[in-house]
Amino acid sequence: MQKIPEATIGRLSVYSRYVGSLEKKGILTVSSAEIAEGVNGSPAQVRKDLAYFGEFGTRGVGYNVESLNQQIIKILGLSIRWNVVIIGAGNLGSALTQYKGFQNRGFNTLAVFDNDVNKVGLKISGVPIYPIDRLEEFVKKENIQIGIVAVPFQYAQEVVDRLVKAGIKAVLNFAPCVISVPSQVEIRNVDLTVNLEILTFNMGANKF
Numbered sequence: 001m002q003k004i005p006e007a008t009i010g011r012l013s014v015y016s017r018y019v020g021s022l023e024k025k026g027i028l029t030v031s032s033a034e035i036a037e038g039v040n041g042s043p044a045q046v047r048k049d050l051a052y053f054g055e056f057g058t059r060g061v062g063y064n065v066e067s068l069n070q071q072i073i074k075i076l077g078l079s080i081r082w083n084v085v086i087i088g089a090g091n092l093g094s095a096l097t098q099y100k101g102f103q104n105r106g107f108n109t110l111a112v113f114d115n116d117v118n119k120v121g122l123k124i125s126g127v128p129i130y131p132i133d134r135l136e137e138f139v140k141k142e143n144i145q146i147g148i149v150a151v152p153f154q155y156a157q158e159v160v161d162r163l164v165k166a167g168i169k170a171v172l173n174f175a176p177c178v179i180s181v182p183s184q185v186e187i188r189n190v191d192l193t194v195n196l197e198i199l200t201f202n203m204g205a206n207k208f
Helices: 006-024 032-039 043-051 065-075 091-098 100-104 132-141 153-166 192-205
Strands: 062-064 082-087 107-114 127-131 146-149 170-173 186-189
Touching: 006 032, 006 043, 006 065, 032 043, 032 062, 062 065, 082 091, 082 132, 091 107, 100 107, 107 132, 127 132, 132 153, 146 153, 153 170
Parallel strands: 082 107, 082 146, 107 127, 146 170, 170 186
Antiparallel strands: none
């Protein structure tokens, strides 16, 4: 199987959101140039990214908006719903729980876990907060596929180990540290500080 560049997958997600917005407006067809303009990219890059997965458009006509959106959604694995838990009910965990974009894209946040007895039993936007001791039991019972880790860095590896032991297949880690997982488990690390530092580096390089 041809290896798809990770950057391409990221751009597909952006294309999908843009094409989805066109579909909601009732627009029937769109060209690669129009997609590129809408996402601040290039027509050649749009065509190259889509070509990894087959031929979706007609030369001189463009892409059928509804069909293209459904194809990208299928490619991204979003044609099914994914059950998610969030570990950490602090400021970041609470914000992630309340983020409506997850639900809109097919991710069902079923529970939040925390070790703060003052938070256990409460709800965040209707999502219950459970004690961390129930994590493994809940993951297995509810067939949770994805765990989002929003705990202080010193607890992150322990939390991820528990998720993996419970059968989680993918982890989105917001803790600012390196996490080890078995080869069969997918992990994505989101370090907000690193991204800010990339911004400041680029600003300095461009002498803003």
